[in-house]
Each structure stands twice: as structure tokens, then as C-alpha cells.
Amino acid sequence: MPEAPPAERRRDAVVGQPPTMRVRSASAPPPGRAVNEDLVFRFGSLVGVLDGATVPEGFDTGCVHGPQWYVRHLAARLGLAEAARPAATLVSNLAAAILAVRSDHGGHCDLDHPGTPSSTVCLLRDGGDQVDYxxxxxxxxxxxxxxxxxxxxxxxLAVSAADLRGTAELLPESTDWTTRFRRAVTVQRERMNRTHGYWVAAADPDAAYHAIVGTVPRHGPEALRRAVLLSDGASAAVEEFGLFDWSGLLDVVAMEGPDALVDRVRAAERDHPDRRRRHKVADDASAVYCEFGWPDDRGA
Incomplete structure (x- = not known):
């Protein structure tokens, strides 16, 4: 099965496509780790960011595959779904992709296990007159x-994590971050893909129907001009480190490139490790910047 292009710290280009959407991307694992569990991709008019859920060492998942395998297969299946049904909704194609990846496991895994590989999903699709997300x-x-x-x-996910945070806080203050991370993942998985919990792409295609979706115009005074798709490792620039607001993040990515955003997050992780609210010292970080219309396009 074809895999999604890695798109690590590079500019994306689509040969033969009309110049309607320009895309730049950056994706990098934390310093000292070779495996990146994020994936950024572009298939024609569809761009996306996937963030595979990190699994603590020794954590039982019921599966022989890991987060990197899952995000690569999910991206590839999304591309195939879009090619086969370009007029279908993003929700429908995501559900089809999740179901297809379920088959990709090959019957070797317990896909009902709460630790089964999973991923966040952020998608943007240029439809010519409108953009779906x-x-x-x-x-x-x-x-x-x-x-x-x-x-x-x-x-x-954040709401569920806040509700469950007390479980981790019961641990002694001297508990190392790895143990805290393991505890956090364990209690978090109790609410994965459940009502009153949170939803994520895993083995159940029904999760796609719980996604947040919308459409913005491609032309006119309210037209979409720019967009940034982020994994939480990159959105930490705003949500965890407060380096700037969302408008500032967009400007940094537009003027300096997605790489610059990742570099700023890395600097913040080094300078303020105590400000990470999650149980990781650093995280995979990905950003995809989309600009609609060439400089001489007035977007009428």
C-alpha cells in the first residue's frame, strides 16, 4: 500500500496542479529522538496533520504496531479515499480511512483494546469555491x-485530562515524569472514544462523525486567505508557553516559515521545561501553512 510522503522540513509541491493553494510544512521529533509520530501530508487539494499518540515504554496496547505505523497508514488511506470519492465529505472519507486501516492490522491485533494505536486529525481541503476543514x-x-x-x-481531550488530573496528582512529588506519563496515559485511555470523553482516530470509524467540521468561502470579503494546521507539539507555542497569541503564531509562520515556529517551541522547551503542563519534556511538533491565491490574485 502506498505511504504518505514524509514531508519532513521541506516545501510541498504538486506537479500539474493549478496554483490555487501554496503549502509549506515542517515536522520534527523532539531532540534526541529519531522517530517522529507526527505526519504532515498533501494529496492534491487535501492537506493534513496527524499526531500519533505516544505510548510509554512497556505500555500494553494489544497491537503489534506503533503510532508511526498508524499515522502513515491513516494518511495513505485518506489519500486513497479522497482519490476514490473526491466529492464525499471529509467525515465520510476519514471514516472510510479508519475502517481501511483496521483491515491493515491484518487480524493480528486486539483492536478493541483501549491502548490501540490512535491519532489526532487536522484536515483542510480546497474545493475551489470553498474550503472544508x-x-x-x-x-x-x-x-x-x-x-x-x-x-x-x-x-x-483537555477537558477529560483535567477531570482525571487528580489521579496523577495523588502520586508523590518525587515521582519521575516517566511514571507520571504512564499514569496519565492509562487514565486518559479510559475515556477515549466514549460519550462524555474525547474522540480520536483509532480503530472505530464512528469517531470521524464526532469531529469538528466546517466550511469557509474561497472568494469574496470573507474569503480564507491563510491557514495553519498544527499538532499540539507546535500549538504549545500559544497554549503552553504563551510566546504569542494565535494571530501572532500565524504571522510568524507566514513570514518566517513553519520551521521557525518549531524552532521557537524547541527554545521554549529548553528554557522553561517546568512550564510543560503535560507529562513530556518535549514533543513532536508539526505545522502546515496554506496560503490561498498568488500575490497578484485579488481574490474577487
Whole structure:
């Protein structure tokens, strides 16, 4: 099965496509780790960011595959679904992709196990007259429409984590971060893909129907001009380190490139390791910047 292009720290280009959407991307694992469990991709008019859920060492998942395998297969299946049904909704194609990846496991895994590989999903699709988007779990999308900057956030994981945070806080203060991370993942998985919990791409295609979706115009005074798709490792620049607001993040990515955003997060992780609210010292970080219309396009 074809895999999605890695798109690590490079500019994306699509040969033969009309110049309607320019895309730049950056994706990098934390310093000292070779494996990147994020994936950024582009298939024609569809761009996306996937963030595979990190599994603590020794954590039982019921599966012989890991997060990197899952995000690569999910991206490839999304591309195939879009090619086969370009007029279908993003929700429908995501559900089809999740179901196809379920088959990719080959019957070797317990796909009902709460630890089964999973991923957040952030998608943007240029339809010519409109742009569709989908956000599932904590990979936010920043939109510049008509000069107004909005952010699409699925905060259900954060709400669930806040409800369960007391479990980790019961641990002694001397407990190392690895143990805290393991405990956090264990209690978090208790609410994965459940009502009153949070939803993420895993083995159940029904999760796609719980995504946050919307459409913005491609032309006119409220047209979409710029967009940034983020994994939570990159959105930490705003949400955890407070380096700037969402508008500032968009400007940094537009003027300096997605690489610059990742570099700023890395600097913040080094300078303020105590400000990470999660149980990781650093995280995979990915950003995809989309610009609509060439400089001489007035977007009428």
C-alpha cells in the first residue's frame, strides 16, 4: 500500500496542479529522538496533520504496531479515499480511512483494546469555491478569513485530562515524569472514544462523525486567505508557553516559515521545561501553512 510522503522540513509541491493553494510544512521529533509520530501530508487539494499518540515504554496496547505505523497508514488511506470519492465529505472519507486501516492490522491485533494505536486529525481541503476543514482531538487549525483570525480547537481531550488530573496528582512529588506519563496515559485511555470523553482516530470509524467540521468561502470579503494546521507539539507555542497569541503564531509562520515556529517551541522547551503542563519534556511538533491565491490574485 502506498505511504504518505514524509514531508519532513521541506516545501510541498504538486506537479500539474493549478496554483490555487501554496503549502509549506515542517515536522520534527523532539531532540534526541529519531522517530517522529507526527505526519504532515498533501494529496492534491487535501492537506493534513496527524499526531500519533505516544505510548510509554512497556505500555500494553494489544497491537503489534506503533503510532508511526498508524499515522502513515491513516494518511495513505485518506489519500486513497479522497482519490476514490473526491466529492464525499471529509467525515465520510476519514471514516472510510479508519475502517481501511483496521483491515491493515491484518487480524493480528486486539483492536478493541483501549491502548490501540490512535491519532489526532487536522484536515483542510480546497474545493475551489470553498474550503472544508475537519479537526479531531487536539490538533488545532488557525484560519485567517477576511482579516479575522479564528482558531478551531477540539478541547474534549483537555477537558477529560483535567477531570482525571487528580489521579496523577495523588502520586508523590518525587515521582519521575516517566511514571507520571504512564499514569496519565492509562487514565486518559479510559475515556477515549466514549460519550462524555474525547474522540480520536483509532480503530472505530464512528469517531470521524464526532469531529469538528466546517466550511469557509474561497472568494469574496470573507474569503480564507491563510491557514495553519498544527499538532499540539507546535500549538504549545500559544497554549503552553504563551510566546504569542494565535494571530501572532500565524504571522510568524507566514513570514518566517513553519520551521521557525518549531524552532521557537524547541527554545521554549529548553528554557522553561517546568512550564510543560503535560507529562513530556518535549514533543513532536508539526505545522502546515496554506496560503490561498498568488500575490497578484485579488481574490474577487
Amino acid at each position: 475537519l479537526v479531531l482531538c487536539d490538533s488545532p487549525l488557525v484560519l485567517d478569513t477576511g482579516g479575522r483570525v479564528d482558531v478551531v480547537i477540539d478541547d474534549r
